[in-house]
Amino acid sequence: MGIQITPSILNADFANLGEEVARIGSADWVHVDVMDNHFVPNLTFGPTMVEALARSTQTPLDAHLMIEDPDHNALAYVEAGCGSVTFHVEAAQAPVRLARELRSHGARASMALKPATPIEPYEDLLPELDMLLVMTVEPGFGGQKFLDLCLPKIRRARALMDKHGVETWLQVDGGVSLETIERCAEAGADVFVAGSAVYSADDPDAMVAELRAKAEAAVTA
Numbered sequence: 038m039g040i041q042i043t044p045s046i047l048n049a050d051f052a053n054l055g056e057e058v059a060r061i062g063s064a065d066w067v068h069v070d071v072m073d074n075h076f077v078p079n080l081t082f083g084p085t086m087v088e089a090l091a092r093s094t095q096t097p098l099d100a101h102l103m104i105e106d107p108d109h110n111a112l113a114y115v116e117a118g119c120g121s122v123t124f125h126v127e128a129a130q131a132p133v134r135l136a137r138e139l140r141s142h143g144a145r146a147s148m149a150l151k152p153a154t155p156i157e158p159y160e161d162l163l164p165e166l167d168m169l170l171v172m173t174v175e176p177g178f179g180g181q182k183f184l185d186l187c188l189p190k191i192r193r194a195r196a197l198m199d200k201h202g203v204e205t206w207l208q209v210d211g212g213v214s215l216e217t218i219e220r221c222a223e224a225g226a227d228v229f230v231a232g233s234a235v236y237s238a239d240d241p242d243a244m245v246a247e248l249r250a251k252a253e254a255a256v257t258a
């Protein structure tokens with residue numbers, strides 16, 4: 038599939054989300070950070086707003102659920118029109134059942150790891166997943182500093198994917214910018230979430246192109 042750039046709208050203007058998404062026309066996905074003020078200390082939006090957003094764009098939606106009880110709440114985001122749904126393993130009661138349920142309803146199933154959560158206990162789940170998200174900040178807020186301590190986990194995750202021979206995408210999220218994206222790509226990530234880097238740029242779509250070029254150069258070097 039190659040390199041994919043998925044801007045997060047967390048730092049976009051929430052009063053004009055349709056227009057904000059139209060500013061990133063070359064993005065592969067729109068990353069939608071769903072926060073419930075319980076799993077993380079921040080509150081964003083739920084399925085009704087996500088459904089409205091899905092109607093406003095042709096770009097597929099990549100929902101990142103930072104919520105408690107994804108087992109009972111994740112399907113609502115497939116029904117709202119998301120093409121990919123990520124749940125946190127720290128919150129899921131039955132991650133395999135949940136991943137299978139998401140897939141059976143036509144979405145890509147993805148699982149996220151917070152910075153302190155290791156990949157090794159979940160190695161055998163990789164064939165059940167379309168994407169693994171390695172968080173590179175503590176979830177909850179945009180605009181945080183990239184945590185270099187997560188790079189070895191990205192490398193180990195890529196090695197485990199190679200070992201299992203799976204096509205699982207490897208996404209990174211948090212502090213991804215022109216300064217940090219090469220490190221992530223070299224470590225083996227292929228799907229890059231960028232929030233403040235994209236929406237603080239004068240031309241968000243040009244920033245998407247610049248991020249893509251940097252990541253592609255890092256893997257072809």
Ligand SMILES: O=C(CO)[C@@H](O)[C@H](O)COP(=O)(O)O
Pocket residue numbers: 045047048068070101103174175176177178179180181210211212213230231232233234
């Ligand atoms: O999930 C999260 C934060 O919890 C992310 O998607 C951030 O919202 C990305 O923003 P930047 O770190 O790129 O500013």
Ligand SMILES: [Co+2]
Pocket residue numbers: 045068069070101210230
């Ligand atoms: Co996110």
